[in-house]
Amino acid sequence: MCYLCLSFPLAGLILFHRSHFGVLSPGAMSNLPQSGELPVHAALMLLVPTLRPLFWSLLRLSICLTGMWDDAIEGFTSTRRVCSWDELLFMLQALLRIYIYITQGLFLFFLIAIFFHCRLSDVNLGRLVRGDAYDCLVSPTACAVLELLEDLDGKTVLLVGADGALGASLHCLLQRRGATTASCQWKSRELQNKLHHADVVVVGSTKPDDVPESWIKPGTTIINCSRDLLSGKHNYGQQNNHDTENAVCSLAVAMRMQNMVKNTERWIQSQQFRKWDLRCLKLQPLSPVPSDIEISRAQSPKAVDVLAKEIGLLTDEIEIYGQTKAKVRLSLLERLKDQPDGKYVLVAGITPTPLGEGKSTVTIGLVQALTAHLNINSFACLRQPSQGPTFGVKGGAAGGGYAQVIPMEEFNLHLTGDIHAITAANNLLAAAIDARILHEGTQSDKALYNRLVPVVNGVRGFSPIQFARLRRLGINKTDPGTLTEEEINKFVRLDIDPSTITWQRVVDTNDRFLRKITVGQANTEKGFVRQAQFDIAVASEIMAILALTNSLEDMKERLGKMVVANDKKGEPVTAEDLGVTGALAVLMKDAIKPTLMQTLEGTPVFVHAGPFANIAHGNSSVLADKIALKLVGEKGFVVTEAGFGADIGMEKFFNIKCRASGLVPSVVVLVATVRALKMHGGGPNVTAGAPLKKEYTEENLQLVADGCCNLQKQIQITQLFGVPVVVALNVFKTDSPAEVDLVCEIAKRSGAFDAVPCNHWSDGGRGAVKLAQAVEKAANQKNSFKYLYSLELPIVEKIRIIAQKVYGAQDIELSPAAQSQIDRYTRQGFGNLPICMAKTHLSISHQPERKGVPTGFILPISDVRASIGAGFIYPLVGTMSTMPGLPTRPCFYDIDLDPVTEQVKGLF
Numbered sequence: 011m012c013y014l015c016l017s018f019p020l021a022g023l024i025l026f027h028r029s030h031f032g033v034l035s036p037g038a039m040s041n042l043p044q045s046g047e048l049p050v051h052a053a054l055m056l057l058v059p060t061l062r063p064l065f066w067s068l069l070r071l072s073i074c075l076t077g078m079w080d081d082a083i084e085g086f087t088s089t090r091r092v093c094s095w096d097e098l099l100f101m102l103q104a105l106l107r108i109y110i111y112i113t114q115g116l117f118l119f120f121l122i123a124i125f126f127h128c129r130l131s132d133v134n135l136g137r138l139v140r141g142d143a144y145d146c147l148v149s150p151t152a153c154a155v156l157e158l159l160e161d162l163d164g165k166t167v168l169l170v171g172a173d174g175a176l177g178a179s180l181h182c183l184l185q186r187r188g189a190t191t192a193s194c195q196w197k198s199r200e201l202q203n204k205l206h207h208a209d210v211v212v213v214g215s216t217k218p219d220d221v222p223e224s225w226i227k228p229g230t231t232i233i234n235c236s237r238d239l240l241s242g243k244h245n246y247g248q249q250n251n252h253d254t255e256n257a258v259c260s261l262a263v264a265m266r267m268q269n270m271v272k273n274t275e276r277w278i279q280s281q282q283f284r285k286w287d288l289r290c291l292k293l294q295p296l297s298p299v300p301s302d303i304e305i306s307r308a309q310s311p312k313a314v315d316v317l318a319k320e321i322g323l324l325t326d327e328i329e330i331y332g333q334t335k336a337k338v339r340l341s342l343l344e345r346l347k348d349q350p351d352g353k354y355v356l357v358a359g360i361t362p363t364p365l366g367e368g369k370s371t372v373t374i375g376l377v378q379a380l381t382a383h384l385n386i387n388s389f390a391c392l393r394q395p396s397q398g399p400t401f402g403v404k405g406g407a408a409g410g411g412y413a414q415v416i417p418m419e420e421f422n423l424h425l426t427g428d429i430h431a432i433t434a435a436n437n438l439l440a441a442a443i444d445a446r447i448l449h450e451g452t453q454s455d456k457a458l459y460n461r462l463v464p465v466v467n468g469v470r471g472f473s474p475i476q477f478a479r480l481r482r483l484g485i486n487k488t489d490p491g492t493l494t495e496e497e498i499n500k501f502v503r504l505d506i507d508p509s510t511i512t513w514q515r516v517v518d519t520n521d522r523f524l525r526k527i528t529v530g531q532a533n534t535e536k537g538f539v540r541q542a543q544f545d546i547a548v549a550s551e552i553m554a555i556l557a558l559t560n561s562l563e564d565m566k567e568r569l570g571k572m573v574v575a576n577d578k579k580g581e582p583v584t585a586e587d588l589g590v591t592g593a594l595a596v597l598m599k600d601a602i603k604p605t606l607m608q609t610l611e612g613t614p615v616f617v618h619a620g621p622f623a624n625i626a627h628g629n630s631s632v633l634a635d636k637i638a639l640k641l642v643g644e645k646g647f648v649v650t651e652a653g654f655g656a657d658i659g660m661e662k663f664f665n666i667k668c669r670a671s672g673l674v675p676s677v678v679v680l681v682a683t684v685r686a687l688k689m690h691g692g693g694p695n696v697t698a699g700a701p702l703k704k705e706y707t708e709e710n711l712q713l714v715a716d717g718c719c720n721l722q723k724q725i726q727i728t729q730l731f732g733v734p735v736v737v738a739l740n741v742f743k744t745d746s747p748a749e750v751d752l753v754c755e756i757a758k759r760s761g762a763f764d765a766v767p768c769n770h771w772s773d774g775g776r777g778a779v780k781l782a783q784a785v786e787k788a789a790n791q792k793n794s795f796k797y798l799y800s801l802e803l804p805i806v807e808k809i810r811i812i813a814q815k816v817y818g819a820q821d822i823e824l825s826p827a828a829q830s831q832i833d834r835y836t837r838q839g840f841g842n843l844p845i846c847m848a849k850t851h852l853s854i855s856h857q858p859e860r861k862g863v864p865t866g867f868i869l870p871i872s873d874v875r876a877s878i879g880a881g882f883i884y885p886l887v888g889t890m891s892t893m894p895g896l897p898t899r900p901c902f903y904d905i906d907l908d909p910v911t912e913q914v915k916g917l918f
Contacts, residue, residue, distance in 0.1 A: 135175055138182050147273060150265030151235050152179035154258050155212055156187065157265075158233060163188035165209040171196055172214030172235065180212060196221060205230075233258060285643075288320045290382040291612035293774040299411050303917050306408075306418040309610050318606060321387075321614050321641055328606065331426050334417055337603040338616075340562065342637055351639035352387070352646035353789040354673055357738075358660035359652075359681040360724050361854055361861070363696040367683045368410065368740040368771070372778070373651045374609050375413035375770025376679065376738075379782035380647055382611040382775045386786070387646030389638035390415075390609065393620035393630045393653070394429065395422055396548045398520040398894055400917075401902045411771035413778070415607050415615050419914040425617060428556070428601040429518050429547050435569075435597040436550040440515045442588045443574055444529065447506050448538050455495070458502040463490045475589045476501075478570075482586075504587055505577040508540045512875060513574035514892075518547035522895030545892040546622075552594070554626040554880035556601060557619035558670040559633065565602055566595040572879035582838055582878070604634040611775050614641075623653025625848045625884050625892060626877070627662035632671040639673070647789070649679075654851035656680060656724040657816050664731050665798055666844045666882055676789040678728050678735045679781070680762070682721050682753065684714060684745045690862045691717030699897070709746040714753060716862075721753070722760040723854065723863045727816055729761060732794035736784045737765035743772075763788040801842045805832045808845045809871065809885055817854050819869040828885065831874040835883060840876055849887035856887045 524544035652659030769777030
């Protein structure tokens with residue numbers, strides 16, 4: 011901004027300070043390029059006056075320095091002084107002049123760039139002809155002509171020899187001022203007649219000698235815009251010529267400056283928040299509703315670069331993947347740092363059935379309603395689905411019906427490769443752990459040191475990450491040759507205890523036979539065998555870090571803090587100790603950027619991160635939310651989703667994610683279904699893949715009323731955090747109007763701000779308009795958000811608060827292993843981290859078969875683990891599988907590829 015502010019007065023100095031630039035008269039300014047020309051001539055015109063004094067200053071300084079050098083050489087053999095004070099003063103003046111001219115030259119280059127952008131391009135001219143004068147840059151010469159003419163209403167203006175951009179601009183501008191315009195060339199047969207009837211003549215080229223002055227009637231105003239004003243070839247007769255030549259030139263310069271200011275203002279505005287110019291896509295819902303993939307295929311998505319432009323992203327802020335996906339760079343946060351955030355909405359749910367209750371569908375339907383139907387800027391922020399469940403039992407996670415992200419096959423498969431990057435980074439760290447154990451077990455301290463700090467080109471030096479380890483060990487030395495034997499031992503020996511390794515390899519596939527494996531059985535591993543396991547990729551701590559990080563620097567710091575094991579003294583061993591932090595950051599440098607996609611109605615969606623909702627917090631990324639909150643503007647909405655029920659996903663969202671981001675939610679949308687409420691009211695078990703029992707397809711008000719206890723409990727949990735809650739009843743075709751009305755009535759009586767039935771699955775955004783209106787009203791209510799517990803409390807006390815206040819447990823019970831781990835983490839300094847409870851999502855309690863609202867139970871904590879890089883402690887409530895398996899008939903039976911069209915089939 012400093013350069014920008016200084017450029018305007020400097021530009022005025024350049025264009026009007028004639029003594030500095032050798033401009034003899036205002037007419038000489040006509041040599042400057044007219045709009046429509048390339049700025050090469052402007053560059054030469056503006057730079058030459060700067061380079062000339064710079065050249066002379068350098069020449070004089072060189073002469074001075076040469077003389078001083080001669081004096082200095084002579085001074086070695088005589089007693090005379092080297093130079094006088096006057097000479098030193100002259101040298102300083104010359105250096106100051108050089109500095110001024112170089113700085114001025116830099117400003118001039120900035121001005122040249124402005125000139126380049128201010129030229130009257132075909133686009134600008136087209137906008138002017140179409141009538142969008144505000145959005146275009148008008149020819150400065152044409153503007154100058156208009157400034158000289160006051161009352162044009164009813165006058166006839168003849169343009170002689172004015173072609174191209176100037177002629178077209180003059181025609182448009184003069185006609186809008188009420189003038190009648192005509193144009194001709196000097197050799198036109200009708201020239202004499204047109205000159206005789208013209209009130210104003212605008213000359214765009216040199217008048218030939220064979221055109222007599224008598225053709226121009228007395229009193230005609232002549233405005234000369236030709237490029238040879240000083241050539242003496244423009245004598246039109248003193249009685250007709252009103253001496254406008256110099257005025258046109260001077261005004262044209264001023265108008266050019268006005269264009270520069272206008273273009274610069276636009277550039278500044280482009281760096282700030284811009285109002286969306288979103289073109290929503292039309293939906294034509296069918297009945298019965300087709301399959302998700304048929305609906306997705308029936309809609310033609312916008313090109314992602316078009317979508318990015320519509321929502322105010324700059325071209326250098328996106329990295330396009332194909333036609334429908336783009337990574338968004340984090341530099342946008344710096345550009346919009348002063349832009350107020352929009353409203354922040356969390357979509358959670360009641361305790362679900364194994365089929366899910368449609369939180370993703372509600373999220374998408376809500377933003378479609380807000381933007382496509384209420385004209386309110388909104389963004390959906392979703393988790394990236396794992397391929398394991400996609401090919402296993404759950405299928406896609408792009409929403410459903412007429413509320414989904416498109417193209418759904420790209421959403422569900424690979425996307426932009428973030429999960430693959432996490433897999434690569436995770437397994438690199440796993441390989442580093444086993445390799446380090448092997449090498450430490452087979453080499454002496456000296457051999458390890460020589461290999462860890464090798465001699466390269468005759469020089470031995472520590473790498474930056476090794477310096478970090480030395481500092482942690484309290485060794486303040488930089489020369490590898492100065493370490494003592496004891497210091498070398500401390501530096502090279504991590505002494506990892508294999509029995510304490512918590513870091514597992516991952517793969518993004520449901521493979522039950524990798525739940526327990528043995529590694530190191532090859533002869534080359536020299537007997538270093540240990541039992542290990544594979545987790546699914548989204549269970550990696552790196553995924554949780556990706557979801558909670560606030561910047562690239564923050565991510566790198568978190569990666570380094572990851573504890574992978576303990577040494578034989580019980581101290582934590584981190585990724586930083588293994589020297590792999592920088593490599594992990596390199597593998598994750600693109601994954602940290604959120605992926606931009608769109609809904610069926612063309613509204614924007616960020617897809618980023620997808621941590622497990624049991625051993626991790628189960629929310630999409632902080633960065634996606636922060637970028638979206640800037641893009642929607644102060645009155646816009648960002649809607650994100652929490653995994654599982656409110657007792658798990660929402661609690662972790664508030665206590666973990668909001669602490670990491672510093673963001674405060676405006677409203678919670680609690681998703682419920684009649685089906686799930688009937689299950690909690692005593693209905694038969696719901697099993698994935700099995701037909702629903704008649705209790706779920708027929709009206710049963712008693713089951714619904716009894717099951718609303720779970721909905722009431724989840725509303726109470728939300729109220730613990732002081733955030734207004736709106737209940738969204740996801741309506742199915744088997745739900746009766748009486749059941750829907752009963753749920754909404756009970757929800758409102760239980761403290762919900764509002765309860766609204768939603769039909770977005772069958773109708774798209776139109777079916778969620780009432781929900782959007784309720785959310786908008788609730789977001790304007792007083793918000794008294796608060797955390798559930800203080801981080802300063804002991805780990806056990808924080809676990810107890812969650813168990814009693816959220817789950818309704820009577821108390822907790824710690825196993826000896828859990829107590830031992832809590833003591834260790836407290837001793838190691840990790841006691842102030844938030845808690846991430848890992849328990850079943852099928853019940854508020856730890857027992858999945860207990861539905862409704864269980865009470866009076868003791869919550870057993872079987873073990874306690876930590877994700878130090880992500881920044882939380884996670885107690886295990888019962889056993890917790892981190893590697894799903896495939897069912898008897900996985901979803902991949904239905905998935906196929908058309909070899910001709912390359913279309914994916916069978917993704918629901």
